[in-house]
């Protein structure tokens with residue numbers, strides 16, 4: 001990748017705005033009034049090559065609009081965007097060779113074609129040379145377990161299989177930057193883990209820069225060193241996940257099944273939340289490790305089972321605003 005090794009950011013966004021003109025019916029009349037929606041309202045950030053950044057926020061916050069401006073689908077109303085040194089809205093075709101895009105909610109594959117044929121079309125579209133295509137396809141097939149799926153039409157794939165197929169398609173041309181919009185939405189636990197492992201490997205081995213939009217905090221925790229939070233079109237936070245938890249005073253929950261019904265247990269570092277038969281819920285700061293709690297509980301009471309529940313990203317954000 002050409003920008004790798006230099007201090008140049010691969011994504012540079014400076015004071016970017018996107019205003020939509022919409023017409024809405026005025027209350028109590030049949031008239032339609034003009035109205036402006038500031039979907040993105042003056043955002044600035046840079047992403048150095050090889051970083052994996054989470055881009056999160058509540059519904060309607062402006063995430064997709066930002067990503068569409070970074071891919072060149074939408075032209076900003078103001079400000080400046082550069083991706084791999086290219087102005088996306090001016091040179092979308094050139095940019096397409098440098099970026100890969102995956103939307104969890106829809107496929108970029110050909111519905112009636114087997115995966116193998118879809119990949120051939122991608123190869124022709126991007127004019128990927130034979131050796132590189134073979135190398136990238138082999139790596140994706142291997143790491144994403146796509147071998148048995150290559151001859152299956154896309155419409156017959158499960159959501160998790162299709163998502164793995166989509167991610168491979170986005171990487172065949174070796175993009176510098178990968179945009180992922182809800183890549184684990186609707187997937188089961190095993191498929192989610194596979195997708196996350198794969199993304200980590202791609203990032204580590206190829207140095208691909210990743211911008212990830214998700215509502216699943218575990219995606220962010222397992223993949224991203226940095227998170228940006230957007231709300232009402234503005235960047236509310238840009239930093240490490242620990243900082244977000246601290247600002248949001250967020251908590252994780254330990255769900256413990258004891259061998260017998262017990263009075264509320266008291267453990268240092270945790271707060272009893274509720275009990276239901278032998279099951280108890282204990283909250284602890286999201287930035288802390290669960291290990292000392294588990295050790296303390298196991299030492300004092302026989303345990304049958306336990307699990308840790310992550311705070312929903314909406315809760316973290318809601319608390320963040322509550323604390324602000």
Ligand SMILES: Nc1ncnc2c1ncn2[C@@H]1O[C@H](COP(=O)(O)OP(=O)(O)OP(=O)(O)O)[C@@H](O)[C@H]1O
Pocket residue numbers: 020021022037038039057058059060061062063064065066
């Ligand atoms: N083409 C459009 N025309 C008019 N308004 C739009 C358009 N696209 C987005 N918006 C508005 O811009 C705001 C931001 O939308 P956007 O889709 O970027 O949010 P988001 O953060 O991606 O939300 P979600 O998590 O629900 O996908 C919303 O108020 C939305 O209704």
